[in-house]
Amino acid sequence: MTNAAVHVEGPQPSLQAHVHDAAAPAAHAKGQQHPIKLYLVVWGWLFVLSTCSFLVDYFGIQGNLRWSLIVLFMVLKAGLIVAVFMHMAWERLALAYAILLPPVLVLVFVTIMVLESDYTRLIRLLFFASST
């Protein structure tokens, strides 16, 4: 009900805003403004995280610990790049969700292909291993 009221009152101010914006395209001058220090800090963290994932390989950590560490550092790096460098942290949720949710659905595809490749491997072991 309150929404309806907002809509009824809505048009006039927004129309004025349109006219005002059309007259002054100064909106572009603002853009994304953040202190340089923020970028340098994120840059530093990306270096640290990359070094960490390199060290996982260097020290030859194996098994579940290796995989979880690699994925952890990867997700943290990706998050920092998207959130700060690509300014997603300051965008409206409508854009963030439209862009960030679809790739998450790739995980469904991953699940399907994991099941499929397990099956392929099983068939290969059953039929090819015995023939040679």
Place this chain on the structure above:
Amino acid sequence: MAETALTATGESSARIAGWRGIAADWSSDQRAFKNVSWGKAMMWIFLLSDTFIFSCFLLSYMTTRMSTTVPWPDTSEVFALDIGGKHIPMILIAIMTFVLISSSGTMAMAVNFGYRRDRVKTAALMLATAAFGATFVSMQGFEWTKLIMEGVRPWGNPWGAEQFGSCFFLITGFHGTHVTIGVIFLIAIARKVLRGDFDVERRGFFTSRKGYYEIVEITGLYWHFVDLVWVFIFAFFYLW
């Protein structure tokens, strides 16, 4: 006038936040991305589609690697280098990673100086980014040469599963192509920045639309995406 309507955001940012904000922004006869210009929105949507392309590559790599009965080559050894008599695993890839991250850092600062209308600093940082990108591509060229000399082919290699070569050339080749396109894109925009195109809102030769410093941020989005893809390739292809 018509052009301003297309490029200017035309909405105040004082709108409902959170989940209700998503519904309010997407519903009714209006544009969904309120304070984002068409250029930036389209770059994001392009990057989303590119994400799916790289997802498919990495997925096919995962599938071949999981379903093969032959052991996968030890990437740690394949990409090892002997530097100064010391055998260091994965060192070239680590250096490439640092080069690309550094390029992302300079790019982020270029965007910042662009919005401050600092022409020289913006162009200099963009050219530094392009230089890092070119360094990355040449290191990749070195890596490809080394592997091809050692006998890696799309149909086989001396160390294990035959699919290693095809996965390697497809994934890193596509990523390298993206970096190369990014370098060209960066140099083209840096030239425009330096010439002051965006201070006088000079019209572009192709679309004949006025240029704004926002194009620096859009170029930056593409460049950070290239870095982002590398983060995933580094984790899944090289380290896994």
